[in-house]
Amino acid sequence: MAVSLHARFLDHLARGIDDLQLAKDFPAGLQRAGLTVERPRDPAHGDLSTNAAMVLAKLSGTHPRPLAEKLADGLAKLEDVAAVDVVGPGFINIRLTDQAWRDELAVIADQKDRYGMSPIGAGKTVNIEFVSANPTGPMHMGHCRGAVVGDALANLLAFTGHRVIREYYINDAGGQVDVLARSAHHRYREALGESLGEIAEGLYPGDYLKPVGAALAADFGDRYADAPETDWLAIFRARAVAAMMETIREDLALLGISHDRFASEADLVAAGKPDDAEAWMRARDLVYDGVLEPPKGEISKDWEPIALPLFRSTRFGDDQDRAIRKPDGGWTYFGVDLAYHFEKARDADELIDIWGADHAGTVKRIVAAAEALTEGRKRFDVKLVQIVRLLRAGEPVKMSKRAGNFVTLADVIREVGKDVVRFMMLTRKAEAPMDFDFATVVEASKDNPVFYVQYAHARICSLANRAAEAGIELGDAPDLALLDGPSLTLVKRAAEFPRIVEAAAAAREPHRIAFFLEGLAADFHALWNIGNADPARRFVYPENLPVSRARLFLASAIGQVIRNGLALMGVEPTHEMERA
RNA sequence: GCACCCGUAGCUCAGCUGGAUAGAGCACCAGACUACGAAUCUGGGGGCCGGAGGUUCGAAUCCUUCCGGGUGCACCA
Numbered sequence: 227m228a229v230s231l232h233a234r235f236l237d238h239l240a241r242g243i244d245d246l247q248l249a250k251d252f253p254a255g256l257q258r259a260g261l262t263v264e265r266p267r268d269p270a271h272g273d274l275s276t277n278a279a280m281v282l283a284k285l286s287g288t289h290p291r292p293l294a295e296k297l298a299d300g301l302a303k304l305e306d307v308a309a310v311d312v313v314g315p316g317f318i319n320i321r322l323t324d325q326a327w328r329d330e331l332a333v334i335a336d337q338k339d340r341y342g343m344s345p346i347g348a349g350k351t352v353n354i355e356f357v358s359a360n361p362t363g364p365m366h367m368g369h370c371r372g373a374v375v376g377d378a379l380a381n382l383l384a385f386t387g388h389r390v391i392r393e394y395y396i397n398d399a400g401g402q403v404d405v406l407a408r409s410a411h412h413r414y415r416e417a418l419g420e421s422l423g424e425i426a427e428g429l430y431p432g433d434y435l436k437p438v439g440a441a442l443a444a445d446f447g448d449r450y451a452d453a454p455e456t457d458w459l460a461i462f463r464a465r466a467v468a469a470m471m472e473t474i475r476e477d478l479a480l481l482g483i484s485h486d487r488f489a490s491e492a493d494l495v496a497a498g499k500p501d502d503a504e505a506w507m508r509a510r511d512l513v514y515d516g517v518l519e520p521p522k523g524e525i526s527k528d529w530e531p532i533a534l535p536l537f538r539s540t541r542f543g544d545d546q547d548r549a550i551r552k553p554d555g556g557w558t559y560f561g562v563d564l565a566y567h568f569e570k571a572r573d574a575d576e577l578i579d580i581w582g583a584d585h586a587g588t589v590k591r592i593v594a595a596a597e598a599l600t601e602g603r604k605r606f607d608v609k610l611v612q613i614v615r616l617l618r619a620g621e622p623v624k625m626s627k628r629a630g631n632f633v634t635l636a637d638v639i640r641e642v643g644k645d646v647v648r649f650m651m652l653t654r655k656a657e658a659p660m661d662f663d664f665a666t667v668v669e670a671s672k673d674n675p676v677f678y679v680q681y682a683h684a685r686i687c688s689l690a691n692r693a694a695e696a697g698i699e700l701g702d703a704p705d706l707a708l709l710d711g712p713s714l715t716l717v718k719r720a721a722e723f724p725r726i727v728e729a730a731a732a733a734r735e736p737h738r739i740a741f742f743l744e745g746l747a748a749d750f751h752a753l754w755n756i757g758n759a760d761p762a763r764r765f766v767y768p769e770n771l772p773v774s775r776a777r778l779f780l781a782s783a784i785g786q787v788i789r790n791g792l793a794l795m796g797v798e799p800t801h802e803m804e805r806a
Numbered sequence: 807g808c809a810c811c812c813g814u815a816g817c818u819c820a821g822c823u824g825g826a827u828a829g830a831g832c833a834c835c836a837g838a839c840u841a842c843g844a845a846u847c848u849g850g851g852g853g854c855c856g857g858a859g860g861u862u863c864g865a866a867u868c869c870u871u872c873c874g875g876g877u878g879c880a881c882c883a
Contacts, residue, residue: 315863552881586810587878
């Protein structure tokens, strides 16, 4: 894998610092973390800028300016460098030669769909758990955002060299799957011909359990129609959960998502994993038997003090210790979840959980648990994904959970398409609430980021046809020296892609890719627009074939970067826009 | 009451884990196109980055505290 432009300059800097240390101009053995090479906001400050002198000056107790001058001298000798300036408190601003940017363009064309890949995650396995919707019904839009964010993040981590495990945790051990089983039993009796009227309050009312009931009726006849619950609960539960998981997998497939692993809460319990975790923690005094304070706020009337096995999460920053077992000896959700993270940490170096923001209150305890269980050695991030407000032309879409008429993921995908859904879910950082308006997400205007980016790609694709019509053969080695300033500006933007990818992966923020693509598309459209006024500046300019070839080469490379970004988001590039 | 998330232009949001004069789109204002490579373009106005302290060469970013909004508080999942 070729090294990115930014990485290359970080390397140049490192060697410059080595030289200073050899020449005793500078103490050896200093940390070099915090050194950055980035594109300055203001183009007048050059193509690349580094804070190295200021950071190192602080660490070594010297003045940044002289240090910057020395580093600048070394950088100025590099072939790609046109000019180096030391300004302000000690910024080193670097301007690259035009040739350096033309070379970068050739790198894009050469690396194709590998452009932007990074080795920062090499040798690391990261387990990312996402979706993990309760297996009690089809996926609705509440699950959608976490699914897309998780999948895009997984793509991003794989692209940056990590080995990625996509995992789904099936909550199939709690009370709600018993409710599911009872709901299926209701549908089962209906399938047998009983007319039961409205489904009881508290059961799942949706129609999606009717096929499950029918299948159960076909298999068991009326054997369990009037049987006591203990006879059928486990059977119905297993059947209903399996059916729901099948539905959920289908829903996920509509989004283009497939998990590598499905971990079952019930299996973990059956395998004694929580017991193992408890024993491990008791041996380290991380679990003790104690009595919790009554909950604050809403006062529960049936609160009773009772001794339970508690995890010492307060030692790790939680507000109170947390019960891992219930009074009946069974496991709490947290007790199993803790064991589950213990298991996940066995074959991964880093863990990520993607959760709905409604679980924000339980983040501290699981972070505490992960820290205790991995003895602080493994990075663990819980990413909270905020709600999506569904709108239709500005009006909130009415949903009633009781009636079971929530908007399903499948419905939305059917209406606007997978790519629109995926793109939109990544146009905000995960922690911020988002509006999803059915009307605007399919609008063909520049206000719609999906359209805007796709349109740029389609325009690029159309160039190939226009070139052919004009009788321009692309050839394989255009003279890139024919590309002028505005074209190179676009190259500079595209060349940021590798660094954006690395930063997005490190921060676990896939939305940055979407914003980058919007910017890149905007720059591309801007360049295109120059051609509107002046035919000599168009990509296809039959009066000058060499220039046309160089520009088409540029456009093709930009298209490549757009595709690479979209691929990370899990969005298919559009080759031709449909005329509205 | 406590915890977490959010607070940036009139609106919707970025802001590259501490960098230089805080950005984009919409909206607003002023111009441009006998177009179809205009499913627009160019320029402009608009900011106490919620407030106040602190850390340092340097803060929207980190710390403290307060204010406002959202979410959650378990022996549910």
